[in-house]
Amino acid sequence: MLTTAAALVAPLLVLAIVLVLAVQSAPAVTRFGPGFLFGTSWNPVTLEFGALPFIVGTLASSAIALALAVPVGVAVALVLAEPGARGLRGAVGTGVELLAAIPSVVYGVWALYVMAPFVYLHVEVPVVQRLGWIGALSGPPRQTSLFTASLVLAIMVLPTLGAISRDVVRAVPKGLRESAVALGATWWETNWKVILPAARGGIFGAGVLALGRALGETIAVTMVIGNRPDVPASIFAPAYTLASVIANEFTEATGPVYPAALLELGLVLILVTFAINLLALLLVRRSVEPAR
Amino acid sequence: MSDLSAFRQPVVQAARPELRAVAGISQNKLRIKELSFYYDRTRALKDLTFDIPERRITAIIGPSGCGKSTLLRVFNRMYDLVPRARAQGSVLFEGEDIVTTRRLLELRQRIGMVFQRPSPFPMSIRDNVAFAPRLLGWGSARVKEAVARSLQAAALWDEVKDRLGDSATSLSGGQLQRLSIARCLAVNPEVILMDEPCSALDPIATLKIEDLMVELARDYTIVIVTHNMQQAARVSDNTAFMLMNQAERCGELIEFAPTHELFNQPRDRRTEDYITGRFG
Ligand SMILES: Nc1ncnc2c1ncn2[C@@H]1O[C@H](COP(=O)(O)OP(=O)(O)OP(=O)(O)O)[C@@H](O)[C@H]1O
Ligand SMILES: [Mg+2]
Numbered sequence: 332m333l334t335t336a337a338a339l340v341a342p343l344l345v346l347a348i349v350l351v352l353a354v355q356s357a358p359a360v361t362r363f364g365p366g367f368l369f370g371t372s373w374n375p376v377t378l379e380f381g382a383l384p385f386i387v388g389t390l391a392s393s394a395i396a397l398a399l400a401v402p403v404g405v406a407v408a409l410v411l412a413e414p415g416a417r418g419l420r421g422a423v424g425t426g427v428e429l430l431a432a433i434p435s436v437v438y439g440v441w442a443l444y445v446m447a448p449f450v451y452l453h454v455e456v457p458v459v460q461r462l463g464w465i466g467a468l469s470g471p472p473r474q475t476s477l478f479t480a481s482l483v484l485a486i487m488v489l490p491t492l493g494a495i496s497r498d499v500v501r502a503v504p505k506g507l508r509e510s511a512v513a514l515g516a517t518w519w520e521t522n523w524k525v526i527l528p529a530a531r532g533g534i535f536g537a538g539v540l541a542l543g544r545a546l547g548e549t550i551a552v553t554m555v556i557g558n559r560p561d562v563p564a565s566i567f568a569p570a571y572t573l574a575s576v577i578a579n580e581f582t583e584a585t586g587p588v589y590p591a592a593l594l595e596l597g598l599v600l601i602l603v604t605f606a607i608n609l610l611a612l613l614l615v616r617r618s619v620e621p622a623r
Numbered sequence: 624m625s626d627l628s629a630f631r632q633p634v635v636q637a638a639r640p641e642l643r644a645v646a647g648i649s650q651n652k653l654r655i656k657e658l659s660f661y662y663d664r665t666r667a668l669k670d671l672t673f674d675i676p677e678r679r680i681t682a683i684i685g686p687s688g689c690g691k692s693t694l695l696r697v698f699n700r701m702y703d704l705v706p707r708a709r710a711q712g713s714v715l716f717e718g719e720d721i722v723t724t725r726r727l728l729e730l731r732q733r734i735g736m737v738f739q740r741p742s743p744f745p746m747s748i749r750d751n752v753a754f755a756p757r758l759l760g761w762g763s764a765r766v767k768e769a770v771a772r773s774l775q776a777a778a779l780w781d782e783v784k785d786r787l788g789d790s791a792t793s794l795s796g797g798q799l800q801r802l803s804i805a806r807c808l809a810v811n812p813e814v815i816l817m818d819e820p821c822s823a824l825d826p827i828a829t830l831k832i833e834d835l836m837v838e839l840a841r842d843y844t845i846v847i848v849t850h851n852m853q854q855a856a857r858v859s860d861n862t863a864f865m866l867m868n869q870a871e872r873c874g875e876l877i878e879f880a881p882t883h884e885l886f887n888q889p890r891d892r893r894t895e896d897y898i899t900g901r902f903g
Contacts, residue, residue, distance in 0.1 A: 509742070515759075525744050
């Protein structure tokens, strides 16, 4: 009885939050209908509210962050899971815990004053010069952009991603590694063909966890993404995320519609996060099932 | 180890008497010379010297911890996975010293290994067997042929031929162990190392593997570590008995002899104590 009650607390709480958000955002929902999700302009003065720039900004920054962080995290995990890496494992483990403990506002400040100028000079400018003819990589380069935000997100999720992946890889039965090596597989072949397939469900889970963090990350992103409510045309363009716009504009939102629109953005953020977790759950379930 | 007296009376039947007759012409496949082994600073094996004949089954027996697995893992350099482990002395394999060779991948392809617990890769039965052939870059026709041939050689073909695409984890323990054997047969090894291959199996599955070993010994050199002395007596042609040297805490070779000799007229007192169950 008590356990069922306890088990129900979390879902009920979530449901309550969603309900409150839904009720509070009702003025915006009734006024804009589904068009809210596809509207591309956000103008509190003319009371035009479209969520698309923020949805795109949120999904794009998180997706790019993961695309950058997952390969690095998995590579780190594989190296750390090596039998000979015991000393390294301890040192890196401590480092990871320290990194995970840094408040995100500190990441934001560092990203804004240190990382962004560096990346601007050494990545954005050269890339735009050489590959600017590709739409998604076109200029002009800017210090605060979708790319900068993605990069800081990648750095922020990397420690957790690496640590979980390392544990997942280390949990792969020793016999699998030995069998592969005994069949003449190289280090690379062993990891790529046997260890990673065996660990893929867990690594996927780590990725989803990281994605959850990236989607909701607010302050560090707000400081470097440029905060422009347009659907970004290039990864070097400024953008805006759902979490950032809520944080930035809530204090000055007045009238009946503006705050409701912001709350509806919150609702969208929650639903996006849910949808992604649900999708991940389904995918993990499929990947855990025996191969046919 | 309770009832071993059974071995003392009836002469242990040679696994393949017809082959035993020509034992003299068998060449030595592995020539172990003054082999010592260290895990970091602790010595695990001390000065082992003996020869493993070609196309025969050589059993390695001895109490737990005496270094049987360690010895077996020298033969295909599995110990390279253990940080700071090293071997001293030599193991000649077709004239090449295993201890110092740099051609590890080729070595492991020519000297396959079957582990105590089968570890099916998370893929289909077919892909498991095709794993090593594909590493060698064989074409698909050749891989297909190798899969069928090695599953047949491992006496598993009839049971799985209609479900090669199924996940390997759907097989039983005995089938999995035969899959492990098929997996290492796929690239035509010369030597097969087996570390207690039957210890997780029921008696019927065990007998199946033993029959298979005897069958395989026509074409392959087999080295098997076993705790089961009946098994050593049933399948092997030669037996090496190892023991932990109590003073130095490292494994030694006590006696190496044709199996029927070792079990019936052991030359060393300690061998006799062990096989009659008076040990420890
Ligand atoms: N990876 C390792 N690192 C350090 N010492 C080890 C390692 N593996 C084995 N040893 C030690 O080497 C000795 C021999 O071990 P080994 O596994 O070869 O024995 P074994 O004869 O196979 O025993 P069992 O019959 O129980 O399998 C033991 O004292 C063991 O503690
Ligand atoms: Mg052992």
